[in-house]
Amino acid sequence: MATPEAVAEKRELAGINADYKEKFGFHDPESGYAYKAPKGLSREVVESISEYKDEPQWMRDFRLKALDHFYSRPTPAWGGNLGQIDFDDIHYFVRASEKNSRDWSEVPDDIKNTFDRLGIPEAERKFLSGVGAQYESEVVYHQVNEKLEAQGVIFTDMDTALREHEDLVREYWATIIPPNDNKLAALNSAVWSGGSFVYVPAGVKVEMPLQAYFRINTENMGQFERTLIIAEEGSDVHYIEGCTAPVYSTDSLHSAVVEIVAKPSSRVRYTTVQNWSQNVFNLVTKRAVAHEKATMEWVDCNLGSKLTMKYPSIYLLGPEAHGEILSIAFAGEGQHQDAGGKIIHAAPRTSSSIFSKSISKDGGRATYRGLLEVADGATESRSKVVCDALLLDEDSRSDTYPTIRIDENDADVGHEATVSKIGDEQIFYLQSHGLDEEEASKMIVNGFIEPVTKELPMEYAVELNRLIELQMEGSIG
Amino acid sequence: MTDTAATTIPVCPLTELEPGAMRLVEHDGMKIGVFNCDGTLYAIEDRCSHDDGPLAEGGFDAAACTVECPRHGSLFDLTSGRPKTLPAYAPVRTFAASVVDDNIVLEV
Numbered sequence: 001m002a003t004p005e006a007v008a009e010k011r012e013l014a015g016i017n018a019d020y021k022e023k024f025g026f027h028d029p030e031s032g033y034a035y036k037a038p039k040g041l042s043r044e045v046v047e048s049i050s051e052y053k054d055e056p057q058w059m060r061d062f063r064l065k066a067l068d069h070f071y072s073r074p075t076p077a078w079g080g081n082l083g084q085i086d087f088d089d090i091h092y093f094v095r096a097s098e099k100n101s102r103d104w105s106e107v108p109d110d111i112k113n114t115f116d117r118l119g120i121p122e123a124e125r126k127f128l129s130g131v132g133a134q135y136e137s138e139v140v141y142h143q144v145n146e147k148l149e150a151q152g153v154i155f156t157d158m159d160t161a162l163r164e165h166e167d168l169v170r171e172y173w174a175t176i177i178p179p180n181d182n183k184l185a186a187l188n189s190a191v192w193s194g195g196s197f198v199y200v201p202a203g204v205k206v207e208m209p210l211q212a213y214f215r216i217n218t219e220n221m222g223q224f225e226r227t228l229i230i231a232e233e234g235s236d237v238h239y240i241e242g243c244t245a246p247v248y249s250t251d252s253l254h255s256a257v258v259e260i261v262a263k264p265s266s267r268v269r270y271t272t273v274q275n276w277s278q279n280v281f282n283l284v285t286k287r288a289v290a291h292e293k294a295t296m297e298w299v300d301c302n303l304g305s306k307l308t309m310k311y312p313s314i315y316l317l318g319p320e321a322h323g324e325i326l327s328i329a330f331a332g333e334g335q336h337q338d339a340g341g342k343i344i345h346a347a348p349r350t351s352s353s354i355f356s357k358s359i360s361k362d363g364g365r366a367t368y369r370g371l372l373e374v375a376d377g378a379t380e381s382r383s384k385v386v387c388d389a390l391l392l393d394e395d396s397r398s399d400t401y402p403t404i405r406i407d408e409n410d411a412d413v414g415h416e417a418t419v420s421k422i423g424d425e426q427i428f429y430l431q432s433h434g435l436d437e438e439e440a441s442k443m444i445v446n447g448f449i450e451p452v453t454k455e456l457p458m459e460y461a462v463e464l465n466r467l468i469e470l471q472m473e474g475s476i477g
Numbered sequence: 478m479t480d481t482a483a484t485t486i487p488v489c490p491l492t493e494l495e496p497g498a499m500r501l502v503e504h505d506g507m508k509i510g511v512f513n514c515d516g517t518l519y520a521i522e523d524r525c526s527h528d529d530g531p532l533a534e535g536g537f538d539a540a541a542c543t544v545e546c547p548r549h550g551s552l553f554d555l556t557s558g559r560p561k562t563l564p565a566y567a568p569v570r571t572f573a574a575s576v577v578d579d580n581i582v583l584e585v
Contacts, residue, residue: 069550175562178550287563315566346566375567 025247025277027217028110035095040088046190049093066179066189073183079338080307090222092191094136102143111135120213130155132212137193154199155210158226161197176259176287185285188224188257195225200235209238216245227258231266238269245277252280260288262296269297275304282308292318302329302337303467313342316350323352328452331364340370345378356387360396367399376407387417390448488581497539504585512555514542518574519555520583527565
């Protein structure tokens, strides 16, 4: 018999689960919006975005060239079904507010209330070094700890960075992900707006994380933020991003580009808790370079969206650089999480690991897609890839596409993959210890993802566990 | 693998490769792009180090002396063969180009 606490927890889970819509899936009126581009993509739309932002000529040229790349490339036929996306049925630029503020009280009421409901100002007060809040196409709030600012740390939105630090932006812009890298990177390069710019000077350690929160409000919206992080020699920074959107019956598109440069002996950790509503296509290109003795870590949690295609990558370009990718994907009904990671060892004595965990339920599909490459000359390099998939029922699906290329004899590479299903024996064993079926199932799932959650700051680990419990509700047939 | 002496191969009369122009030549099954960067000649193997696709017919910026891989956008410095942007990270082969009797020749 279930304990009163378990019954209450069950009720609470049922309540939360019924309501992505209420908790995250609500939307605000658009009456106060400053500008909303008509649906569809064209040269005129791209030029108007650039003109609206009063950009330098080189950026306008960059956008238009990227648009040509987008038009000239075929839609990828691998991964998920991208043929479902109607690129003409999307608003490519929506400005909700004329102002990017450093004071929450100056943010328009509807937008501020939204971020209040999502807990962003509270998180800033409690445990963050800086916050950026993007609503639709642009950042409406940005703040960074004054002490960090005094140390030369720059944490601002990308539009502001282009205006105030143009030379710095231009030096690194698209050097990690060129506009012609792939079709979606080309699209982002043509219509990008918002995102974060982070610059950490040599030797500066940013003790508490910087966070950006991305919110889509409009129906048929395209959000195309662009983030660039530069960690100078010996610096240290942790950047966290989260995202949600309203529940609509029609589709939206999120296609970001994230570029990271980790200079010698620096450390960058980039954590994502992706929880888009299930009408959002999430097609993101993320890539980092790690120079000598630098450490780059991606912690990538994909819970929401209709289809995610995202494979954060790390190029280990300097000797003794280290890269880690922790990927977790949860695919529920109607969802396809096509996630994974790529690591390229291009220098001696580099080391890396990829740990991927996926959970599929209610007919959801989780795919691990990864690349591990050891280049000729990357002697004494070491890497380990582990992919574990957990299927919660007969209708769900898990696929693994690991690619390993080794062009160096003096390297140590390991790969392990498991697919498991929650079995009646496991449930029965835990029930014999007093747990009911749902508690037993949750415990198994929590144990399965624990290697990922233990890497998150406490607040995010709690949130991730809660979200997964929310997704787990009703999973026992 | 044994070293072999460089072979000199003809490209074309200098007058046929104007500043800002590129010409492809083939030698022993290998394609080579010869570029005129505002009067200075450079030559690289026509093979991107990222995925072995053709490279030399990508966007050529004579002022910056770079060529952009048409497949995934890596920008290569023609003076050194080194990539200036990802996804390529390894250099491509370069060859010495010179002018002999008003004709461009390569050492391969």
